[in-house]
């Protein structure tokens with residue numbers, strides 16, 4: 001009987017582990033942490049270690065309830081970021097090359113992203129989890145065309161406008177060691 005009592009919770013923990021995985025919420029580095037200034041390196045191996053890192057970044061973004069997060073904000077050195085495609089934002093984000101479209105209210109992973117084309121301009125305010133306590137006004141393109149790989153190593157091309165263009169540019173800059181404060185034309189401290 002004792003054995004059964006012990007087995008049940010162990011089984012539950014095991015099933016829980018299998019179903020939800022073991023993604024971790026990581027600390028986000030702030031301001032002068034050197035990780036924020038590295039140029040991230042291309043991912044050439046989509047193995048379990050890499051996928052675990054992607055899961056951890058997704059989990060961390062979900063916990064923060066933010067719009068996007070880049071790998072080096074949590075100490076990774078590979079070139080990838082995640083954005084959360086909220087259905088509350090009406091600006092367009094769409095695959096060019098696919099019949100399906102990005103799922104709403106889900107994280108979207110960009111591995112080895114390249115911005116192929118920038119069109120137009122918008123003046124925006126941005127905040128950053130690595131720069132708490134202020135928002136930054138800067139110029140971003142109105143529309144971007146981005147090429148990247150998903151977690152299966154499949155290449156996709158995506159066009160993003162307005163909020164999503166700003167969001168993608170913000171995360172893309174992180175991977176090059178650039179922060180939005182570097183490009184700011186105005187800074188507003190938050191109370």
Ligand SMILES: [Zn+2]
Nearest residue numbers: 127128129130
């Ligand atoms: Zn940021």
